[in-house]
Amino acid sequence: MRFLITKRAFLPLAAAAMATVLTGCGSQIADPASAGSAASSGTSCVDTSGSSVKVGFINSLSGTMAISESTVFDSLTLAAEEINGSGGVLGKKLEVISEDGASEPTKFAERAGKLIQQDCTAAVFGGWTSSSRKAMLPVFEANDALLFYPVQYEGLESSKNIFYTGATTNQQIIPALDYLAEQGTKSLFLVGSDYVFPRTANKIIQAYAAAKGIEVLGEEYAPLGSTEFSTIVNKVRDSKADAVFNTLNGDSNVAFFRQYKSVGLTADSMPVVSVSIAEEEVPGVGLDNVQGQLTAWDYYQTLDTPANTKFVAAFKAKFGAERVTSDPMEAAYTSLFLWKAMVEKAASFDVDKVQAAADGVTFEAPEGLVTVNGENNHITKTPRIGKINSAGLIETVWSSPAAVEPDPYLATYDWATGLAK
Amino acid sequence: MELLIGQMFAGLSLGSVLLLAALGLSLTFGQMGVINMAHGEFMMAGAYTAFVVQQAISDAGVSLLVSIPAGFLVGGVLGLVLEEVLLRRMYHRPLDTLLVTFGVALILQQAARDIFGAPSVDVRTPAWLQGNIELLGAPIPLTRLFILGLSLLCLAGLVLLLKATPLGRRIRAVVLNRDLAETSGVSTRRSDQLTFFIGSGLAGIAGVAVTLIGSTSPYLGTNYIVDAFLVVVAGGIGQIKGAVIAAFALGVLQSAFEYSTTASIGKVLILIVIVVFLQLRPQGIFSLKTRSLA
Numbered sequence: 090m091r092f093l094i095t096k097r098a099f100l101p102l103a104a105a106a107m108a109t110v111l112t113g114c115g116s117q118i119a120d121p122a123s124a125g126s127a128a129s130s131g132t133s134c135v136d137t138s139g140s141s142v143k144v145g146f147i148n149s150l151s152g153t154m155a156i157s158e159s160t161v162f163d164s165l166t167l168a169a170e171e172i173n174g175s176g177g178v179l180g181k182k183l184e185v186i187s188e189d190g191a192s193e194p195t196k197f198a199e200r201a202g203k204l205i206q207q208d209c210t211a212a213v214f215g216g217w218t219s220s221s222r223k224a225m226l227p228v229f230e231a232n233d234a235l236l237f238y239p240v241q242y243e244g245l246e247s248s249k250n251i252f253y254t255g256a257t258t259n260q261q262i263i264p265a266l267d268y269l270a271e272q273g274t275k276s277l278f279l280v281g282s283d284y285v286f287p288r289t290a291n292k293i294i295q296a297y298a299a300a301k302g303i304e305v306l307g308e309e310y311a312p313l314g315s316t317e318f319s320t321i322v323n324k325v326r327d328s329k330a331d332a333v334f335n336t337l338n339g340d341s342n343v344a345f346f347r348q349y350k351s352v353g354l355t356a357d358s359m360p361v362v363s364v365s366i367a368e369e370e371v372p373g374v375g376l377d378n379v380q381g382q383l384t385a386w387d388y389y390q391t392l393d394t395p396a397n398t399k400f401v402a403a404f405k406a407k408f409g410a411e412r413v414t415s416d417p418m419e420a421a422y423t424s425l426f427l428w429k430a431m432v433e434k435a436a437s438f439d440v441d442k443v444q445a446a447a448d449g450v451t452f453e454a455p456e457g458l459v460t461v462n463g464e465n466n467h468i469t470k471t472p473r474i475g476k477i478n479s480a481g482l483i484e485t486v487w488s489s490p491a492a493v494e495p496d497p498y499l500a501t502y503d504w505a506t507g508l509a510k
Numbered sequence: 511m512e513l514l515i516g517q518m519f520a521g522l523s524l525g526s527v528l529l530l531a532a533l534g535l536s537l538t539f540g541q542m543g544v545i546n547m548a549h550g551e552f553m554m555a556g557a558y559t560a561f562v563v564q565q566a567i568s569d570a571g572v573s574l575l576v577s578i579p580a581g582f583l584v585g586g587v588l589g590l591v592l593e594e595v596l597l598r599r600m601y602h603r604p605l606d607t608l609l610v611t612f613g614v615a616l617i618l619q620q621a622a623r624d625i626f627g628a629p630s631v632d633v634r635t636p637a638w639l640q641g642n643i644e645l646l647g648a649p650i651p652l653t654r655l656f657i658l659g660l661s662l663l664c665l666a667g668l669v670l671l672l673k674a675t676p677l678g679r680r681i682r683a684v685v686l687n688r689d690l691a692e693t694s695g696v697s698t699r700r701s702d703q704l705t706f707f708i709g710s711g712l713a714g715i716a717g718v719a720v721t722l723i724g725s726t727s728p729y730l731g732t733n734y735i736v737d738a739f740l741v742v743v744a745g746g747i748g749q750i751k752g753a754v755i756a757a758f759a760l761g762v763l764q765s766a767f768e769y770s771t772t773a774s775i776g777k778v779l780i781l782i783v784i785v786v787f788l789q790l791r792p793q794g795i796f797s798l799k800t801r802s803l804a
Contacts, residue, residue, distance in 0.1 A: 153729065155623075155628045156628040156629045156630075156727075159628065283773075283774045309772055309773060310772060310773060310774055311773045311774070312773065312774055312777060314729070314732075314733060315733075315773065316720070316723065316724030316725065316733050317524060317527075317723075317764075317773075319519075319520035319523060319524060319654070319765065320517065320520050320765050320768040320769050320773070320776075321768075321773060323513065323516045323517060323520060323769070324769070326516075326649070327512075327513055327516075340630055340724070340725040340727055340729065342725075343630055343724055343725030344723060344724035344725060347635070347653075347722070347723055347724070348651065348723060350640070351640070351641070351642055351649075351651030351652070351653055351654070352516075352642055352649040352651055353641065353642055353649050369629065370629075372629070372631075372632055373629045373630035373631065373632060373725060373727070374630075374632070374725075375632040375633075375634065376632070377634060377635070
């Protein structure tokens with residue numbers, strides 16, 4: 090009986106809420122649940138009638154990922170300012186609404202929902218960890234909205250609602266392996282943090298190694314945040330491998346490299362290739378501990394391109410001369426300009442039209458010319474192997490001769506069959 | 511052989527880190543029934559002290575030696591303030607102290623982020639601690655040797671203080687029977703303050719020591735607090751002797767598990783061992799025999 094009354098009372102309320110959503114474009118909505126039903130019915134609430142258009146930034150500005158993600162927020166802010174300075178997108182200034190994902194995937198999903206339904210943003214930029222992306226994916230798909238994700242990741246994913254502007258595995262890990270093979274590396278030791286990216290990356294590395302006759306002498310994982318590497322370092326030293334492939338994340342790198350060095354291992358005796366240490370992490374890890382070690386990325390601050398010189402100068406002018414730029418920051422900066430180019434090509438902010446226009450859109454990014462692949466929503470990127478120099482910056486020691494097409498499912502590699510399952 | 515020695519040392523060295531982290535905690539836990547979740551953040555304060563001292567004294571060796579007493583002082587003063595402002599109001603309400611100190615831990619983490627920034631900072635290792643010595647072919651890292659020495663020194667200092675000084679006798683009297691000690695003219699208030707000062711100061715020293723092996727970031731404390739509690743609980747609450755045995759036993763066991771399996775599985779095995787051990791001996795390796803009626 091009570092249930093019936095509640096249900097009866099609810100129906101007109103819900104109808105009223107729906108009506109409010111459908112009539113009031115861009116108006117504040119009190120009940121996000123009802124907003125969800127409205128948006129998923131295909132009605133976008135993006136308001137393009139004024140002189141500005143809203144975009145959303147979602148980054149962890151607090152919590153354990155704030156270290157990395159706040160730098161992405163900074164470069165997104167720079168990109169938005171530059172776009173506004175040169176007249177905006179389709180003549181409309183960008184109005185940025187920023188949300189804090191607080192390093193929690195559920196928070197990312199919830200805040201993304203708010204940016205889409207309540208703030209009515211035309212596109213959202215941000216995210217870092219794969220778990221935050223995976224949490225946001227269904228939200229963007231259900232609302233048919235756009236997310237631009239700027240970080241290298243483990244691949245094996247594509248969604249029409251997400252544009253991936255960081256490297257996928259064939260633009261970072263495989264070129265790093267090619268480089269090592271070219272240098273005569275016959276054996277590898279794999280060290281990583283115990284979560285999705287390192288485990289997937291190492292599966293790919295194992296398959297590659299098996300196909301190319303490289304011996305993998307060990308595969309060790311440390312819990313995320315672990316600072317105790319005595320045993321792992323002992324195992325690495327004992328293996329006498331030619332090189333170490335490092336997929337550790339965050340602070341563990343500091344402990345790993347300190348302890349690596351303390352048992353007498355060096356960049357000369359056993360080089361380490363890292364895929365998640367960029368310019369901004371070097372001072373924290375301690376230059377003494379990582380100088381001479383290798384990294385695999387698509388962008389370094391030291392790149393000598395006109396677009397990069399401009400990007401680095403503008404970033405330092407805005408945030409301070411001591412700040413450095415890194416690959417995810419560059420990919421985030423690029424993502425905003427790519428969205429602008431897509432919107433201009435589509436001559437509309439509508440998600441379907443932007444998606445339809447995306448294929449082949451290019452941007453002269455700091456890392457070089459990038460092109461959107463409309464098939465998998467990733468972009469072409471130029472893989473580069475770098476060496477950490479005495480100033481704490483990274484010098485390119487090898488660069489792919491041309492930008493590499495994205496292949497998130499590794500469909501073009503014979504040895505990778507079965508990995509995408 | 512070479513590996514066996516390397517692994518034995520890795521275990522001892524892990525044990526010494528655990529001991530440093532747990533020594534002060536064991537003292538405050540035993541004395542006052544206070545569960546101090548902010549102990550890890552006192553370590554973090556010690557670690558940042560090492561960083562600040564290094565900014566002032568550029569010679570990494572001198573700054574490390576200055577940092578040790580400085581870290582003790584910083585940790586100690588933080589502990590004293592915490593005790594004076596909050597904890598003395600809730601002695602023998604361990605659950606309340608757990609909540610309150612957890613809050614304090616979060617505040618200290620945020621304070622560190624605001625002062626030093628979220629990324630970890632680099633505390634350089636002095637030249638004379640870089641590299642290793644060879645023991646039968648196994649490299650023994652000098653930093654680890656230094657930490658082992660430091661933790662034994664702290665242990666010796668603490669034992670000496672408790673056993674051979676009037677202050678130590680008073681502390682022990684308060685642990686054994688607070689009311690009787692008070693009636694006999696011991697100021698329990700003063701003894702509580704000093705215990706908390708020393709216990710938290712030891713956390714500060716531990717913080718300085720771990721800058722040699724890991725990162726100095728606002729999250730440093732969270733890496734150690736659980737392990738420190740494991741040592742205290744497994745050793746027997748308030749038992750320095752138990753803490754020493756538990757720390758080294760856990761260190762050696764963990765390295766052995768890690769070596770024969772993987773780091774993640776090793777951690778799981780260690781927790782299983784502790785769970786089983788506490789089933790058999792809930793009071794820990796040693797238990798406190800008191801004449802207290804409570």
